[in-house]
Amino acid sequence: MTSAAKNTIIGLHHIAIRAIDFENTLSFYTSLGFTTSHSWSLPEFNLKRAAMLRSPDGHGFIELYDANADIPAQGRKHTENEEFVQTALLHICLTVTDADQAFEQALAAGAIPCLATMELQLGTDGMWVRNSLVYSPNGEVIEFLERADFH
Structure with missing residues (x-):
């Protein structure tokens, strides 16, 4: 390149x-x-x-x-009362200061819990992240990620 x-x-x-x-x-x-x-x-x-x-x-x-809307999109349109079909978009990730607070705020706004706040080690180099996930009322998965030092 x-x-x-x-x-x-x-x-x-x-x-x-x-x-x-x-x-x-x-x-x-x-x-x-x-x-x-x-x-x-x-x-x-x-x-x-x-x-x-x-x-x-x-x-x-x-x-x-x-x-x-008739716009280019992944997969096909969701039909009423149908289970959601996975497409290439897996989730929307939002940087937050507090994954617990963001999780609770989203639930109060109508989201459905997916994964409560957890800490995960990404790889073996000591990189730790803290996050939580919800399903929005519209169905997309939203990840709340506390600031992580990806470099």
């Missing part, structure tokens, strides 16, 4: 999710501290509602699309 190619990518901007219930999903993420930085519609893609939600630290975004 050339040095010019290495400089092309600056960083991760957003993760896009389809909201089965747009208002409920928007409310869930705003209760976790995200703010709506922009909203729009695109009739040519059958997109009635979309929103870009800025993370509390201002460095990343979650993009919400309404349930009927």
Whole structure:
């Protein structure tokens, strides 16, 4: 890879999710501290509602699309009362100061517990992380990761 190619990518901007219930999903993420930085519609893609939600630290975004949007996506659309089907997106990871507190905050906002706070050693070099996971009311898995020194 050339040095010019290495400089092309600056960083991760957003993760896009389809909201089965747009208002409920928007409310869930705003209760976790995200703010709506922009909203729009695109009739040519059958997109009635979309929103870009800025993370509390201002460095990343979650993009919400309404349930009927015809946009490129992993897998197929979820049908009513159907079990969720795994796609390539495994989870959304949010950096937090306290994994326990974030877990409880998410539960209070309507999330379902996945894995309570735990400490894990990643590899044999002494790298420890502390995290918890929930299922959002919309179905995506959200990991709350206390600051970890990945270098």
